[in-house]
Amino acid sequence: MTAHILAQLMDSSVLDAAAVARFRALLQREGRDLPTMVRQGEQTPLSWFGEVFDDLDADQAATMGYAAGEQARLTSFTPLSLPLVSAANIHEALRLLAFLPLIANVLTARFIDREDDVAIVLTASSGDPILDRFPVFYCAAALMRLLRLLASEPLDLVIHIAWPQPAGFDQHPECQAGRLRFDAPLHHIVVPRSTLLADCRFADPIAYQTELTTLQDRMVTLGATHDITERVRHLVDTQHSLIAIDDAARQLHMTVSTLKRRLSEANTSFRALRESVLKDRAMLLLTGTSLSLESIASALGYSDLANFSHAFKRWTGTAPGAFRKGLTAASVRCESSGMD
Structure with a gap:
């Protein structure tokens, strides 16, 4: 994930002081400067979470990822921020999921057309089934939050997670509303076709197309x-x-x-x-x-x-x-x- 997300996480209430101190010690050990990493749009290894939380379990990784995603900002995804804000509608905003590897190279998205909706399949590939929880749950929460910030009307979308429901999620508003579901055959987001056409607040077609070309070029350099x-x-x-x-x-x-x-x-x-x-x-x-x-x-x-x-x-x-x-x-x- 991008260093911007780590910096935001360390500055939030998601991590306690001891965890923040361990991250700072890890950065010092690796000879890395987080502000510099943020400015240069670098990614931070997901394995660092395994080092900082040596007893991390699946529910903790999921809870931490979702809590971090709920605090995502439109500026959290450095290379995707401008095209995201510039999108004319939800379809254009979701199209940017194809460029997820630019901000989290352990997560990819694919679009599958169905009768009445589009299913966006998310695949995590860190090689660690526990650490995979963080980017998937982060993406789920961040999408819910950011699309609501962008859309000019209420949205109808449901996120399905293939893993069992983590402890404590039964009281979460998104779960109770049926917008976050578990034990699915695979991780996917269901977006009705009518929702794809919902307008975004800050549309700028020229900026969007310009940034889209830049993103495509950056993907090639991967x-x-x-x-x-x-x-x-x-x-x-x-x-x-x-x-x-x-x-x-x-x-x-x-x-x-x-x-x-x-x-x-x-x-x-x-x-x-x-x-x-x-x-x-x-x-x-x-x-x-x-x-x-x-x-x-x-x-x-x-x-x-x-x-x-x-x-x-x-x-x-x-x-x-x-x-x-x-x-x-x-x-x-x-x-x-x-x-x-």
Whole structure:
């Protein structure tokens, strides 16, 4: 995450004095000056939280991340701040999530269209399942806060977290209102299409487009490893059939061997990326739409339901029909519990 976020966190009530002192000692040990890091837009390693809080558990990481996100400001995300403020509508503001790696290189976002809404899938990749809680919960809280600051009307969006509900969240207003939910198949934000068109208060189209170009250039400078994985994911996401690696390589203007090598350098493969994208899309189509299983199989590029069912069961251990029924039953239980 950016040094700006760490500086803001250390200056807030989220951390106690002892934790702030440990962060200052860590910065001194590393020979780093936080104000300089903020000015230069540097990122701070998420692993520092593991050092400062050596007994950090999942609930604590989630609670700390969410509390920090609730204090986010429009100026908290140095490279994204100006385009965020300049966005004409919520769709343009959310489009900036594609540039999350510029402020938190352990978090990425992908957009998946559904019948009545758009689902934005969040993926954390720090390699530590406990530390992953911080950026995901920070993003959830910061989005709720910042979009409300920007929007000219009340917003209708729901954030789904794949992990269980942390201790103490049952009394949180967002949870009680149903805008923050847990035990989802994957982390995702559901935004109705009508909400995407909601106007923002400070629209400046020229500034937005100028900054968008700058952000795109900065993403390229992150390096070919990040760029190629995201390009492959996007390519798979936009196909109406199951794209093969030779077709992908041709559309990416490289040889198959070059594509394989660059993905290997990113510690992944074409098949792994393709299946990851298809799995996410399948779960979200089963979760948030009334499409038949046959229609979902076709939308994902499978020639028939049997092939899709076989693949989905291999990914999740559950047949797609049973997966959908399980989610429906869980939703009914949650609604009944909320009415009690």
